[in-house]
Amino acid sequence: MKIENPNPIQWQFSERAQQLQSSAIREILKITQRPEIISFAGGLPSPATFPVERMKAAYDKVLSETGKQALQYGPTDGYAPLREWIAAYLSTPDCKILPEQILMVSGSQQALDLLGKVLIDEGSKVLVETPSYLGALQAFSVYRPDFHSVETDDHGLVPSSLEALAEGARLLYALPNFQNPTGRSLSIERRRELVETCARLGIPLIEDDPYGALSYKGEPMPRMLNMNPDGVIYMGSFSKVLTPGIRLGYVCAPLPLVRRLELAKQAADLHTAQLTQMVVHEVVKDGFLQEHIPTIRSLYANQCQVMLDAMDEHFPEGVTWTRPEGGMFIWVDLPKHIDATALLDQAIAARVAFVPGAPFYANDPATNTLRLSFVTVPPERIQEGIAVLGKLIKDQL
Amino acid sequence: MKIENPNPIQWQFSERAQQLQSSAIREILKITQRPEIISFAGGLPSPATFPVERMKAAYDKVLSETGKQALQYGPTDGYAPLREWIAAYLSTPDCKILPEQILMVSGSQQALDLLGKVLIDEGSKVLVETPSYLGALQAFSVYRPDFHSVETDDHGLVPSSLEALAEGARLLYALPNFQNPTGRSLSIERRRELVETCARLGIPLIEDDPYGALSYKGEPMPRMLNMNPDGVIYMGSFSKVLTPGIRLGYVCAPLPLVRRLELAKQAADLHTAQLTQMVVHEVVKDGFLQEHIPTIRSLYANQCQVMLDAMDEHFPEGVTWTRPEGGMFIWVDLPKHIDATALLDQAIAARVAFVPGAPFYANDPATNTLRLSFVTVPPERIQEGIAVLGKLIKDQL
Numbered sequence: 001m002k003i004e005n006p007n008p009i010q011w012q013f014s015e016r017a018q019q020l021q022s023s024a025i026r027e028i029l030k031i032t033q034r035p036e037i038i039s040f041a042g043g044l045p046s047p048a049t050f051p052v053e054r055m056k057a058a059y060d061k062v063l064s065e066t067g068k069q070a071l072q073y074g075p076t077d078g079y080a081p082l083r084e085w086i087a088a089y090l091s092t093p094d095c096k097i098l099p100e101q102i103l104m105v106s107g108s109q110q111a112l113d114l115l116g117k118v119l120i121d122e123g124s125k126v127l128v129e130t131p132s133y134l135g136a137l138q139a140f141s142v143y144r145p146d147f148h149s150v151e152t153d154d155h156g157l158v159p160s161s162l163e164a165l166a167e168g169a170r171l172l173y174a175l176p177n178f179q180n181p182t183g184r185s186l187s188i189e190r191r192r193e194l195v196e197t198c199a200r201l202g203i204p205l206i207e208d209d210p211y212g213a214l215s216y217k218g219e220p221m222p223r224m225l226n227m228n229p230d231g232v233i234y235m236g237s238f239s240k241v242l243t244p245g246i247r248l249g250y251v252c253a254p255l256p257l258v259r260r261l262e263l264a265k266q267a268a269d270l271h272t273a274q275l276t277q278m279v280v281h282e283v284v285k286d287g288f289l290q291e292h293i294p295t296i297r298s299l300y301a302n303q304c305q306v307m308l309d310a311m312d313e314h315f316p317e318g319v320t321w322t323r324p325e326g327g328m329f330i331w332v333d334l335p336k337h338i339d340a341t342a343l344l345d346q347a348i349a350a351r352v353a354f355v356p357g358a359p360f361y362a363n364d365p366a367t368n369t370l371r372l373s374f375v376t377v378p379p380e381r382i383q384e385g386i387a388v389l390g391k392l393i394k395d396q397l
Numbered sequence: 398m399k400i401e402n403p404n405p406i407q408w409q410f411s412e413r414a415q416q417l418q419s420s421a422i423r424e425i426l427k428i429t430q431r432p433e434i435i436s437f438a439g440g441l442p443s444p445a446t447f448p449v450e451r452m453k454a455a456y457d458k459v460l461s462e463t464g465k466q467a468l469q470y471g472p473t474d475g476y477a478p479l480r481e482w483i484a485a486y487l488s489t490p491d492c493k494i495l496p497e498q499i500l501m502v503s504g505s506q507q508a509l510d511l512l513g514k515v516l517i518d519e520g521s522k523v524l525v526e527t528p529s530y531l532g533a534l535q536a537f538s539v540y541r542p543d544f545h546s547v548e549t550d551d552h553g554l555v556p557s558s559l560e561a562l563a564e565g566a567r568l569l570y571a572l573p574n575f576q577n578p579t580g581r582s583l584s585i586e587r588r589r590e591l592v593e594t595c596a597r598l599g600i601p602l603i604e605d606d607p608y609g610a611l612s613y614k615g616e617p618m619p620r621m622l623n624m625n626p627d628g629v630i631y632m633g634s635f636s637k638v639l640t641p642g643i644r645l646g647y648v649c650a651p652l653p654l655v656r657r658l659e660l661a662k663q664a665a666d667l668h669t670a671q672l673t674q675m676v677v678h679e680v681v682k683d684g685f686l687q688e689h690i691p692t693i694r695s696l697y698a699n700q701c702q703v704m705l706d707a708m709d710e711h712f713p714e715g716v717t718w719t720r721p722e723g724g725m726f727i728w729v730d731l732p733k734h735i736d737a738t739a740l741l742d743q744a745i746a747a748r749v750a751f752v753p754g755a756p757f758y759a760n761d762p763a764t765n766t767l768r769l770s771f772v773t774v775p776p777e778r779i780q781e782g783i784a785v786l787g788k789l790i791k792d793q794l
Binding site for chain 2: 001002003006007008009010011012013015016017020021022026042044045047050052055056059060061063064067068069070071072073074076092094095106107109110113117118119120121124127135138139141142143170192195196199200202204220222226227228231239243244245246247254256257260263264265267268269271272273274275276301362
């Protein structure tokens with residue numbers, strides 16, 4: 001049935017598509033999936049934390065009791081009982097969040113894409129942390145903004161530095177809890193100052209919070225959302241507290257914005273799977289996360305400590321790193337002359353992997369930085385891998 | 398914890414977001430979900446066709462045997478065994494499709510969004526049928542193309558009319574089987590002519606095919622993909638042959654394009670749920686669709702015939718309609734002076750709903766057209782609703 005001698009198509013991609021690049025992490029992950037590699041590269045939650053039996057029981061219950069509804073098309077904004085649950089979860093005594101403010105999305109990466117679509121024109125000024133989350137830079141880049149990096153110190157983003165960058169800024173994107181990639185958290189005082197500064201300057205503040213519940217001390221920090229629900233856009237996810245493979249997250253935004261995001265989502269993929277939302281509601285509605293999250297925290301806290309101890313033992317002077325109190329990542333500063341990308345090649349040859357820090361910078365990458373994840377690899381392999389890395393770094397000095 | 402006297406944000410949406418509109422269908426669906434309404438509006442597959450028990454068994458099996466993998470992050474291009482299954486399904490003796498050409502997406506609406514993102518710049522010339530699928534117009538509109546409507550007659554798209562529109566066209570979007578909204582299908586001769594014309598003119602041809610398997614005669618028409626796999630982009634879906642609520646579709650495209658789509662998908666939502674893909678693979682791998690699809694066909698064929706018979710009985714002279722041989726929709730042409738949107742208001746007051754045809758036109762809407770779906774409502778209610786509609790139309794004459 002084939003036609004004869006067709007002309008080959010001369011593909012003409014859109015301008016935005018011409019500059020699409022694969023995430024450095026996803027490319028590294030392809031290399032490092034070989035089982036002999038000790039990989040500190042991925043941000044993959046430990047499968048040991050996945051509540052498989054609980055999920056299985058919920059799929060069985062939802063399909064048995066409401067299978068036809070679960071398998072039918074659903075509303076774009078999401079499954080109402082789950083949105084109600086999330087609104088209650090996000091509410092505080094002096095700040096009630098409405099279910100109408102919640103839009104369910106297919107993982108919080110989709111929230112980033114929708115926010116970019118709705119808020120960013122070509123050349124729009126977009127403020128990000130230094131460094132910032134790679135997936136956000138990638139999602140926003142599609143809409144061709146002009147990124148400006150906000151000053152950051154050992155305690156995270158510096159609110160007073162915003163003033164000089166404020167004019168015409170479309171948004172500020174921040175990850176206040178155990179930031180990806182640095183593991184840093186903003187203090188309560190800085191949160192307050194940041195929220196006040198953004199409100200005063202009229203800058204919408206995006207609070208991306210996948211790791212907030214993973215505080216090793218068990219006391220999550222207050223959300224910026226609840227300090228100013230009219231100016232803060234909050235992004236949450238079930239990926240780090242339940243499982244990532246089901247692709248379920250949410251965004252909470254002021255009503256004019258969330259309705260616009262809903263329209264963008266309708267055009268992008270109609271809605272997120274009903275079945276997934278009903279199953280997650282079934283799993284979380286009776287307080288399961290309150291018993292489950294502490295088990296994740298203690299697993300990760302232990303592995304974090306193992307890695308920090310190993311770094312203390314094996315990393316030479318002149319190397320510094322963060323000491324996170326939650327989340328999944330440690331950030332390493334090498335002596336200025338060491339290039340982390342070159343180091344990665346040597347590390348992979350020695351069967352250890354990490355992610356170089358440069359791709360996390362929107363401007364002026366610091367090539368002597370790298371990110372280590374301590375959650376996917378078990379303790380004895382963490383010690384082994386850090387010893388190898390320490391030796392490679394020493395060889396460079 | 399709230400801050401005091403925050404300034405209200407002056408939301409500045411992107412230019413693309415300012416013109417986002419909700420789909421007319423989704424708005425009508427909100428009204429027509431009341432159980433007393435006989436709704437011919439939705440394109441919702443009949444829940445009677447959902448293989449709930451089969452799906453439940455597959456979820457149980459996948460979670461029991463490979464739960465940790467199913468719940469972990471997965472590759473952007475999709476679950477390899479399912480991509481292999483789809484490639485084999487799409488292959489013909491003289492046209493082998495490779496798994497590398499398949500990108501899994503979260504429902505084929507997402508394929509439309511990704512294709513728009515990668516192929517359309519502001520002002521790009523985009524060719525569509527007259528009328529065309531509303532969801533595609535909505536997805537592409539985000540990227541602000543210049544739509545040109547290709548001439549269509551009772552046998553669907555007229556290939557010879559392409560020549561005059563070809564210059565600078567970025568793509569042609571077509572739905573060759575039981576088109577949404579008209580129910581029309583392209584003959585084999587027209588398919589061939591269309592593929593040859595697009596190849597000669599260098600226009601990428603998008604073949605959107607959610608309904609191809611729902612041919613009441615049981616003999617699906619040949620895919621245009623297999624006539625020229627280097628120039629045709631094929632979109633498939635599990636929504637109409639399995640269930641829509643799981644949100645699973647795929648796109649098959651030449652390698653340079655599919656890799657670019659994969660990058661766009663990575664930025665948009667990382668990947669489609671692994672669990673969903675593994676479950677669908679489990680359901681389809683042993684030939685289940687071959688036994689299941691005929692049951693959908695016979696249900697829909699019967700309901701289509703019931704609706705056509707009722708229309709013959711109740712619709713007055715001067716009204717014409719299509720007689721589809723598959724799919725889910727009948728398209729109605731009213732006398733020119735009857736406005737289908739005004740008719741809808743009366744119909745809803747009389748507890749019957751449909752979708753006016755105007756939103757399906759990219760240019761020059763025919764306001765005297767409407768779309769009827771015969772798949773969601775059972776036969777006796779179809780007869781009742783058509784009788785009501787017939788009376789309302791007669792009253793207008």
